[in-house]
Structures are given as C-alpha cells and as structure tokens.
Amino acid sequence: MAARRLPQRLRVFLADGRVHEFLWYCVPGIAVGFVLRAAFMASMPFGYYHPDTHDFLTTVYSLVIRHHWTIHGKTTFLTPVLYLLAFFPKAPALIVIPLAQHLRGLLMVLFVGALARLWFIRWRWWIVPLTVLAAMQPAVLFWEHTLMSESGFVFCAVMLALAGSVFARWPARLTYGFLLGAMVCVAAARPEGNLWQGTGVLLVLIVYGRQWRREWRKILGTGLVALGMLSITKTSHSGLLLYSSMVQFTPDEPKVAPGFGPYILPTRDLYRAKRAERVADDVVKASRPIQAALAAYATDHPRAKLGLPFTRKQKKAGADEAVSGTEDDELPGVDLRHGNNLSDVCRRLAIEAARQHPFELPGYAWRKFLARLRDDPGGRIEDYTFHHKQAVSLIGNANISQALGRALSGSPLDTPEQAQAFVDGHYDLMRVRWFNDLEAGWQSAVNHLHLPDRAYSAVYNLPGLTVFHLLGMLGAAVALGRPGRSRRFHRAFVPTVAAAGFIVMLTAAVIPRHRFVWEPFWLLYGFFLLDSVVVVLSWLSPRRRSSGNDASAPAAEPAAL
DSSP states (O other): OHHHHHHHHHHHHHHOHHHHHHHHHHHHHHHHHHHHHHHHHHHOOSOBOOTTHHHHHHHHHIIIIIOOOOOOTTSOSHHHHHHHHTTSSSSOHHHHHHHHHHHHHHHHHHHHHHHHHHHOSSHHHHHHHHHHHHHTOHHHHHHHTBSSSHHHHHHHHHHHHHHHHHHHHSOSHHHHHHHHHHHHHHHHHOTTHHHHTHHHHHHHHHHHGGGHHHHHHHHHHHHHHHHHHHHHSOOSSHHHHHHHHHGGGOOSSOSSSTTOHHHHHHHHHHHHHHHHHOOOOOHHHHHHHHHHHHHHHHHHOTTOOOSOSOOOEEEOTTOSSEEEOOTTTTSOOOOTTSHHHHHHHHHHHHHHHHHHSTTTHHHHHHHHHHHTTTSOSSOOOOHIIIIIIHHHHHTSSHHHHHHHHHHHHSSOOOSHHHHHHHHHHHOOGGGGHHHHHHHHHHHHHHHSSBOOOEEEETTEEEOOOBHHHHHHHHHHHHHHHSOSTTHHHHHHHHHHHHHHHHHHHHHSOSOGGGGGGGHHHHHHHHHHHHHHHHHHHHHHOHHHHHHTOOTTOOOOOOOOO
C-alpha cells in the first residue's frame, strides 16, 4: 500500500515550495562541484588505477573468464558489483568508472545540503558555504577519480546520515525502508561499514523503544539486517590486522594459545620498543613475522588447544554416564595455516591482549589518529604515482590485466612496455596542476591553526589536533544535547561513529585514507557548532527578549514522503 502511494507522495513532495527553495540554495554548491569534476574529466579522462584496484576487479575477471562468482577476501561486494556494470558500455572502464563516481559525488553534495536543511535552524545562512566546500574537497575529488571503494563508502555514509535524519523526524514505513537500504549499502561498501550499521539499530531502538510491543517487528528486522550484512561481508584479514596493531600488548603466555609465548615474544618485544619510540605505519610489516610465528607454532603443536569449544565425549558400552576422553582427545585439531583459522586465532589473541591493557587502548587509538592528521586523506597527482607506480599496478596481476586490459583501457595491457606506453600517453600531469594547487591550498587552510605538538618520545613529536577537526568534534558533542527533532538521530549517529572510529584506528595501519570517510562530517558538524552559537546569541540578545519573539524558531518543514 505504501509503495502504491509513493508516486503520489513524491509528486506532492516535489511540488512543495519549501523543497524548491532548498534546491535553489543548493545550486551554487552543485555548480562548483560540476565545474571541478568536469575539469577533472577533461584534464584526465582516465581514472587512477590504484595498486589495490585488482582486488575489486577480481569479480569481473572471475565472471568473464571462469564464469564463477567471486569476491576478493579483502573486499565487500558493493564496489565489485558496480565495477562489473562499468564493463557493459562500449567504452573503457577507466573512463566509465570515474565518470560515474563523479556524478555520484554531485548527488552527495545535494545530500550534504539536505542534512544542513534538516539539522540547522539558520540553515539559509550556512547551506551555500557548506555545500560549496563539500563540493570542492580535494580528497573527495581524488578518490572519485580513483578505482577504489573510498568514494562509494563516503557516499553511503552520508546517505545513511540522511536516511537516519529523515527517519528520526518522520518515522514511517517508507523512511524505515530508506534507513534499512542505507544500512545495507554502507555495510556492503567497505568492511568497516558494518560498524556504521549501529546507527540504524540504535536509532530504531530510540524511536520505537517506548512502543516496542507494537513495533517489535521493525526492531527485530533492523537487528536481523545488521547481523545478516555482518555475516556476508566478513573479510579474511581483519583478525590478523587487529592483532598486528596490538601485538605489543601480548602477555608473556597467551591463554588462548598455550605455549605460543616463545614464538611471539621476539616480535612483541621488537614492536613494543618501536612503537614506544614513534607512532609508526608498521601494521602490515608486523603481520609477516606474526604469520611466521603462528605457522611455526602450528607445526610444532598441530593439536594445540586454542580455547575453541570442542571436546569429544565417549560413552562406555552399556553405561548411562558420559566420560571424558583422553587428554589428547580434548584438544581440538586446528590448522593455523588455513586463512579462516588464522584470522580467528589472531582475533582471539588480540581480544586477550586488549583485556590485559584495557586502559591503554583509547590513548593508543588516539595517538594513531593524530599521527597523520595533517596529511591529506586523498592525495596529490604526482609523476611517480601516476606514471611509474600506476604502470606497475596495471600489470600487477597478469591474469586480470591480460584478460581485461582492452576493456579496461581500450588497448592491450599484456606487457610492462604496453602498460607504460598507455600511462605515458593518457596521463598528462601538466593539465591537472590546478588540482594540486587546490589540494595544497586546502591542506594549508586546514592545518594552519592547530593545538601545540607534544613530545611522544625523545626523537618524535606527536602533531597537535587541528582547529578544523576540533570544531567538528565539538559540533558533534553539542549535537548530542541540543534540543530539536534531529537530536534523536545524533544520539544514535555520534556514539556509533565514534566507536567505529576507535575500532578502525585501533586496527588499521596509520594511513590517512582510513579517516577519509569522516571528511564531509567535519564540515557538517563544524557548521552545526556555528549554527548553535548563532542561535544561542540570538536567544540571548536584548532585542529578542524584549520582543518576546522566538527568532531562532525553525522554519516549517517540507512535507515528508
């Protein structure tokens, strides 16, 4: 019934004069975004083939060559599916993909404007500068032009915020369906997107908590969607990355792997010393000796007890009571050389290490966040990256480059010489100098004001928090308590995103792009803080108190779908 009414409701919504006003206020931001993206495509029509792009093309290769559906173990399914669709047009996928991602970026600018309309009281003051800045963020432009999942993830995160904000104001079947769809998309975009699903689960509990007897189906359905996406988007290396990041907290004798201490202690002590000296980007490097230690341990202890709930029971003939088997029978046989077991054991080791040092984890994650805070979460267009490195990346997986090279680039990519010739002929970096100037100006403005650096060790200083990020954090904190119809959403969204950020910083390598997904939200919550300050000053003004008018009253809302 709700679906049948959708076209009529959509017509009513689009005919609303308040919607027209909102769209007109978004025109400057959309125009700036269109000009920048059109200039990018005109200056460099072919997208950037990142060293990790092969992971997302594994699905295309598997279907075309092997006629078999496969998702790479390090990725989730949304980006591979979208990239598969990009091979259907009779145009190089290296052109189709960045073009589609840039168009999606324009839609994201409109979403940012919609969030300003829903969150802010003085939204007319802020929506133009906010959408213009969101449209020209260099990191967003860079990742939209790159064949990676980053731009899709940030789009889905903003869409989740919009869906949650709409649902918090107008709980109904359609808005609830929009929220579930956004949860599915954000979880399918990147592995850490599963953490962002907590926004939907918590928001539904907040909205329907007092009506749980009547709305229990929606509460249960939200939980089932979150669990279902979690089960189908697991990756094969998350446990290893988590333990590699926390190996320095390993106890002398891990209980989940008895006898593992002598194998891991040299690695633990090495990285404990290195990470006490500086916040280093060494998670991937640490994973190699950890895998070697686990392989050696598995060889020497093929039936090591790893805390798994597995015990064989035997019954004597004619007896009613079960008796335990031998000590050897009680030990589960687990081969750590298999990927799933390796990730699971690493996750157990990391959890045990975290329990040993619970109060050190927040500070450790915060220091990792600060370490590269002043680095661009996107990137510059440089000769080495876009010429030498990209030529190597294009043939990094010979099977994929030979099978998909012509559909990908319009020319064969069978040899290093062909890849280098393609890159040299289609990536003229002089034509995109304007982008590097934009990126340099943006980074200079963001990093200009910051808190003092502080000594981390005798040889290393930890960068201070920039005012840009500080304003975003303060705005998010204010949103938790500021009265209004969006407060329910912020009380679900802010804690969830903070928890997701903590887990990502704790797990991931110290790479700036791991915080890229928060870029639009620094702007949004920074402007939210400004809006809150203006509203408070307006409320305290003598003119308002003498007139008795509520100058800060929100404007009328457009009709909800």
